Amino acid sequence: MSTILIADDDRDILDLVAFKLSAAGHELITATDGATALTEARRSVPDIVVLDVSMPGMSGLDVCRELRAEPMTSSVPVILLTARGQESDVEAGFDVGADDYILKPFSPRELQNRITAMLGRSMRGAQ
Template identity: 50%
Template structure:
C-alpha cells in the first residue's frame, strides 16, 4: 500500500536517491533539506512515516524527533533515523528521542525498504499489504476485496461490496482489533487530519458498514463502546452493538 513518506536529508544526492527508490516502491515522497522546511511540510500534510537524518543544518534530527513526539498531532508518526553515527550510545540516544528504528549509512535501498515495511507493520498495521483474516472476514488491502465466510459454514466465502470509505474504516478497525478508538481518532486515521468534517460523520459510516455486514451475519464485529467510540472484536457483546 502506498504511504506518504517525508525524507528529511540535507545532502541532495542522498535525498534524491532515497526519493527515487521510494517512488519506485510506489510510495508518495515529500522532501525537506532542513528541520524548518520539514516542520512546514508536516503542518500542511501529515506523513505516514518520517526518514530523518541526524545531522541537519539548522537543528539536529534528534531535536526534531523530540519536537514531533511532544506534539499531539505528530507524536504517533513513525520515525526512522538515518545517520553515519555507529556508536551504541548514539543509537540509544536516537531511540530515546522517539525514533522507531535507526539505520546507519551507507545502507542499501533494499534494507531501507525492508526497515520501512517492518516499522509500518509494527506501528501502522493498516498501512500493510498483508491480508487480514479475523472473525470470518478476510480483507485484502491490495485488491480492495473483502470476503465473508458463510455463517452455517456450508457455503463458500462470499464477496462483500464496500464503498472506499467503508473499506478504509473496516481495514483500520480490523488492523487494530480489540482496541477502542474515539470518533476523533477515526477521523484522523481514516479520513485524514486535514479533513474538516463533524465527528458524527463516523457514526453514519459505521451504520453503513454494519448494514452491509449484517447481510453476512457479521454486524456484531463492529461494536460501540458507550461514551468512548468503536472497536472491532470477535467477542459478541450484545449491549455494545447499536
C-alpha cells in the first residue's frame, strides 16, 4: 500500500498508530524524535508523514518546515497530531505547511480515515 512516516515521542501513541496503520496494510517508518523523522523522510520519501508537534530537540513544526523547504519532500502530505489545540497552535501548524491538524486525544479510526482521504487526494493529483 502506502509508506507512512510516524513520529511521536510518546511510545504508547506511536505503537497504537503503528498497529492501526500496519493492520490496514501500510508500510511504516517510525521515529521518536524530530531529527530522526527528518532523516528518515530524506532517506526514503514516504507517501505521508504524521508528526507530533511537541518532541524533544526538533519539534514537529520544525520538521514540517524542513520538509516543505526541500524539493524532494515538499509535496509530501503532513498531518500534525498534537495536544496543542489553541487557535494560535493550529494556525502555526498550517503556517509551516501542514495539510491537516488532529488533536489528542484522537480516534485511531479517524486518523486512519484522514490518512486514507489525504492519500487518495495526493494520488489523484499525481496522475
